[in-house]
Amino acid sequence: MDRALILMGVIGKPHGVRGAVHVHAYTENPASLADFALRDQRGRTIDLAWITEGVARITLHEPTGKHIVADRDAAAKLVNLQLFVERSALPPADDDEFYLADLIGLAAIGADGTTHGTITAVHDYGAGASLELDDGSLLPFTRAVVPEIDLAAKRAIVVPPIEIPGEIEVRE
């Protein structure tokens, strides 16, 4: 898949008989999915208008022209259609903020040039973000641990913290 395309949601089952469909949004705010210039893998532009929470009406822009999905059979053909947005269409992030899509796939390089692996996931459980590398190790996403990120070169300089083992409680 093209790395410049970011998966934003997927169309689910039809809703009713007038062409509405359930839409599973993966965005931070599900309602904001309609604000993006969505497209599918075939390059068709897709307009999405929410009817109610999680249910939307779809308009496809094909080379032959605009096609409003107006009946259940047409809606059923869209089941599992993935909705993408071009990376360049996302608004710029704030200072020290990074899109997860940008971070995932970066090479984690040590300050001395050693390779630590590739960032495979970014977690945040309410205690600061952490980066997971392909070997399963986790690094806190702080300035001390990740002092430099070069998105153009697709690499992040990492300084893994010193691990101090805590004591396991001994029950008597």
Next chain:
Amino acid sequence: MTRSVWKGPFVDGYMLAKAETSRASGRNEIIKIWSRRSTILPQFVGLTFGVYNGRKFLPVQVNENMVGHKFGEFSPTRSFTGHSADKKAKRG
């Protein structure tokens, strides 16, 4: 039932010493702990702990808002990664 006030917050004793040592060193450290039941105290603010979730040590950067909560609350034992979409991460 809530814990009696006269007992004070529960925290495994060794963690206070570890936190003090880590703070004094001023180095880029992560304290690996198994004690998910310990309460986060004001002394821990600014430190990073690796809290065991049964599989790995998840980094927990302690801040003021976390005081009074337990370490285990920030290291889920079941996790769903989901899709990145337009989600962002802030560097701490």
